[in-house]
Amino acid sequence: MTTLALDRLSVRYSAVDAVRAVSLEVKPGEIVGLIGPNGAGKSSTLHAIMGAAPVVGGDIRLGGDSLVGRRSEDVARKGVALVPEGRRIFAELTVEENLRLGLAARRTTTNGDVLHDAFELFPILREFRRRNAGALSGGQQQQLAIARALVAEPDVLLLDEPSLGLAPRIVDVVFEALARIRERGLAVLLVEQRAQRTVALADRSHVLANGALRLTLGPDDAADTDRLIAAYMA
């Protein structure tokens, strides 16, 4: 298991600075939250890690290696998995085919039921494994997206707003799953709009605004609404 570290990472789309000198670290067995208003640079940070956004400064390190300048597929094959915003499941493929796509980035070849762990975490997927993924509900699709990322057996899991558009009951399912994923020893970087829940779950949460880190909060700060609001307004 390896640590993901951003060191003064900067991302720029033509003239727009999306991320400015952001530094943070996610260790194995940790959930680190990244919260902030729309357009703060949260997704850009994740895309930069995945090699899909232009990095103009700083470094992204996985263990001893730099990920800057690598192609998306190579980052995935180094052990970083992304659960993208909007889930991005393949609606015309079956649930099982979606999960098998996750095997593309797997570094070890294992025999037996390669999807066993995914089904254990989200039993509903086993039941619907032959269905087209497009026929699943939003919450089921989100579980599929997370399971697909985990099938790759990554060291680092990046999640981009996994609770977006989900009913509160389903949000509970997703957040409980994240807690169990942490227990498996993965390093989890969680981008979220639901600030309070994220702060409560994560080992620490960074507030991002205008592309820069403003504040770092611990689980005890979750009840401190004033401090959260102040950070968003800063």
Next chain:
Amino acid sequence: MTVAFLNLSWPTFAEALSLGGIYALMAVGIGLVFGVLRLVNFAYGQLIMAGAYAIAYSSQWGWPTWGGIMLCFAVVLALSTAMDWLVFRPLRGHSPAVMLVATFAVAFLLQSIAVLAFGQLGTVASSIGPLNQPWDIGGVLIRKIAIVSIAIAAFCLVLLQLLLTRTSVGLHMRAAAMDFRTSRMLGVRANRVIGGAVLISGLLAAVSAFMLTARNPQVTPIFGLDETIVVLAGVVLGGLTRPISATLGGFTIGFASGILGGALPTDQSQYLPSFLFGAVILVLIIRPAGLFTRGDVAMERL
């Protein structure tokens, strides 16, 4: 003897079926590359032309038929790989319009090379001429090449379907055609998927070249051009975004032109292409995403 419900002769039916099969292979060859590159390869016909010349010249050199077929495969695969490396790869990520125009340029370049190297008048692939002789099937005479084409097309399509649905590289190809960016983030190797699609597309071009040459052994620099234009219409008719819909579109237009070509008197069959294109336009007005797609397919482009 006739096919009762269509009031058509069995030979016409077999010819139409075989033309549909060949066009289906060409359509899926074009569709696979479109899927992963968003590139409509207009130069596909010139790949077939090159393969046809390989068969024709090997026949003139006195090579055995199988030798000519091997040379056809070698030439078409080498050419399609060269196309990928010299044209598609450097232009990858550019707009579809840029890539389409580039394939026009490649098409005319290859055609001009053929004119300069082999002359306008063309040459005859005599070694596979015997395939044009008829088989007597229960008193009905059907050209051997019609039967052979149907069998080969069916075999190739079944094989392709198994590859796309039962192997991981096939799964990766289908996923890349639906959403390339997400596929790459899941670890699907872009170069391998594109290289695989170009390779299969080339193999299908070589198979099509063999069957078209057997149907019409007179090989000229514009060999395969008309067929490619009709197949492109068929691919658009079926729907470009999925191999299966492109295949059905290619088959439909090939089968339809075979039936109509056989049914119409000779003096009217020259209007056949215009009629086909008119029908394609009508279909696309009613179903813009294609005949064999489910609803509107909104494509995510890079």
